[in-house]
Amino acid sequence: MIGGLVAPSVGSIAIDGRPVEGVPPNVGYVFQRDTVFPWRTVRRNIALGLEYRGVRGPEQQRRVAAAISMAGLDGFEDAFPATLSGGMRQRVSLVRTLVVEPEILLMDEPFGALDLHTKLELHAELLRLWGEKRQTVVFITHDLSEAITLADRIIVMTRRPGRIKMIYDVKLTRPRDVIRLREADEYLRAYGEIWHVLGEEFAREKAP
Amino acid sequence: MRSRGSVLFWQLFILIVLLASWEWLTGIKAISKTPGLYWIDPFFISRPSIIARRFAYLLSDKVRLNLWQMTLSTVQSTLWGFVVGVSTGFLAGLVLGRNDRLARIFEPFIVAFNSLPRIALVPLITMIFGFGLVAKIVLAWTIVFFIVFFNTFQGARSVEADLIHSARFLGASERQIMRTVIVPSALAWTFASLTPSISFALIGVVVGEFLGGESGGGLGYLIIQSLGTLNAADMMVALLTLGLIGIVMAFGIKQVERRLLRWRPEYRKSA
Numbered sequence: 001m002i003g004g005l006v007a008p009s010v011g012s013i014a015i016d017g018r019p020v021e022g023v024p025p026n027v028g029y030v031f032q033r034d035t036v037f038p039w040r041t042v043r044r045n046i047a048l049g050l051e052y053r054g055v056r057g058p059e060q061q062r063r064v065a066a067a068i069s070m071a072g073l074d075g076f077e078d079a080f081p082a083t084l085s086g087g088m089r090q091r092v093s094l095v096r097t098l099v100v101e102p103e104i105l106l107m108d109e110p111f112g113a114l115d116l117h118t119k120l121e122l123h124a125e126l127l128r129l130w131g132e133k134r135q136t137v138v139f140i141t142h143d144l145s146e147a148i149t150l151a152d153r154i155i156v157m158t159r160r161p162g163r164i165k166m167i168y169d170v171k172l173t174r175p176r177d178v179i180r181l182r183e184a185d186e187y188l189r190a191y192g193e194i195w196h197v198l199g200e201e202f203a204r205e206k207a208p
Numbered sequence: 209m210r211s212r213g214s215v216l217f218w219q220l221f222i223l224i225v226l227l228a229s230w231e232w233l234t235g236i237k238a239i240s241k242t243p244g245l246y247w248i249d250p251f252f253i254s255r256p257s258i259i260a261r262r263f264a265y266l267l268s269d270k271v272r273l274n275l276w277q278m279t280l281s282t283v284q285s286t287l288w289g290f291v292v293g294v295s296t297g298f299l300a301g302l303v304l305g306r307n308d309r310l311a312r313i314f315e316p317f318i319v320a321f322n323s324l325p326r327i328a329l330v331p332l333i334t335m336i337f338g339f340g341l342v343a344k345i346v347l348a349w350t351i352v353f354f355i356v357f358f359n360t361f362q363g364a365r366s367v368e369a370d371l372i373h374s375a376r377f378l379g380a381s382e383r384q385i386m387r388t389v390i391v392p393s394a395l396a397w398t399f400a401s402l403t404p405s406i407s408f409a410l411i412g413v414v415v416g417e418f419l420g421g422e423s424g425g426g427l428g429y430l431i432i433q434s435l436g437t438l439n440a441a442d443m444m445v446a447l448l449t450l451g452l453i454g455i456v457m458a459f460g461i462k463q464v465e466r467r468l469l470r471w472r473p474e475y476r477k478s479a
Binding site: 003005023025027028029031033035037038039040041048049051052053080081082083093096097100 | 368370371373374375376377378379380381384388389392393395396469470471472473
C-alpha cells in the first residue's frame, strides 16, 4: 500500500502529508525474490534507476561504480546474473534500489531465501548503508532475530485478517554488531517478549 | 577432441557409404545387355555422378537462368519474407500481448486466419500480386507472421510481474518498461520461433515459385521445370541447394541468437 501497488480498503496512506496514488517516486522496493534483470549485466542492472531518471554519462558511471564497490561486487561488473549466487543477486537488487537514493525503502522479506551466513553478511551491510543515509526502512520478515537485529521498532501482525498485535521498540544501540548483538541482554529480552506474543497468536490460531 | 573427431569420421563414413551405394545400385542392370532396365532406376532418383555433372552445368553460363541466379532469387525472397514476417509478427505480438482488450477482440480473427492452410492462398496471392518477388514474399509472410506472433504474444504475457513492479519503483515510465523489461523478456520467446520461421519462409517461397513461372525464378521454378522435362537430376540439384540454403540460414540465426541471448545460462559456455 505504501508502494501504491494496492489501494487500502479503508482509510488512506500519505507520505509526508501527500496521499499515495500509484508508485511514489521517492520509494524504493526490494522484493522477496531477487528481481535483477537476467539480460543485463550487474553494472547495467545497477544503472537502471539512473537510466530511467535520465542520469547519463560520467555522472551515471560514477554513481554505479560507487554502488558496485559499496555492495562488494567489484570484479563482477560485467557478469550476468545467471552466473551469480543468490546472495550476490539480492545484493545487486539492494544497491540497485539504493543508487537512486529513495527516502523510503520497502523490503519484503528480501533475505528470506538466503542461508544464515549470507543473511548475516547482508544484515551487516544493510546496517552500514543505513548508517550513512538513514532512510526510513519498512522491512517485512518472518525471522524474529532479523527483526531485532535491524529494527528500531517492531510491529507484530496477526494472521488473517492482518491486524497490529504489538508494537515493540528495540532499545539496542547503534551501530550494531550483527554477531555480538545476539548475546546482549536487550536482544534476549526483546526476543523473549515478542516470542511470547507470537506464541499466543499461534495458540489462538490453533484453537477454534 | 577425440569424441568430436570420431563423430565427424562416422558422419563422413555414412555419407560416403550412402553416395557410393546410390551410385552403385542405380548402375545394376535388371536384364543384362538390355538397355534402360535397372533394378533401381536412375530415371527416378538419378545418380550422384549425373547430379554432380548437372550441378556444374547449371552453375555455368551455358543456361539462360543459371543456378546462382535462381539461388539468389530464392534466398532474397526468403530473407525478405522472413524479415517482414518477423518484424510485423513481433510488433503485433507485443501490442496484443500487453493489451488484453485488443487481444480478446482480435483473437477469433487471428485463429481463423491461422487455421487456413496457407498453400490454399497461393492462387489468390498470385492473382493479386502476380508472379514476381512480391507474391513470394507475401506468401512467406503469411506463415512467418503467425509463428512469430504467437511466440512473442506468449512471451509478452509471461513477463514476470515482479520485474515490471521493480522497474516502476526504480522510476520507469510505461515506455521505459516496454523497452527495458517487456521487449527483452519477450525476445527470448521470439528467438525460439526464428529457426522454424526461416524454414517456413523457405517453404512459402518455394511453393510460390512452383506457381510463379520464370519471372519469379528461383529453385522452385527449377523443380517444376524439371518435372516438366522429367529430369530427376535437376530436381536433385535444386533440392540439394535448398538444403544447403536451409542449413546456412539456420546457422546464421543460431549465431545471432547466441549473441543476443548470451545472458542465458545455456548459452554461457559457448559464448
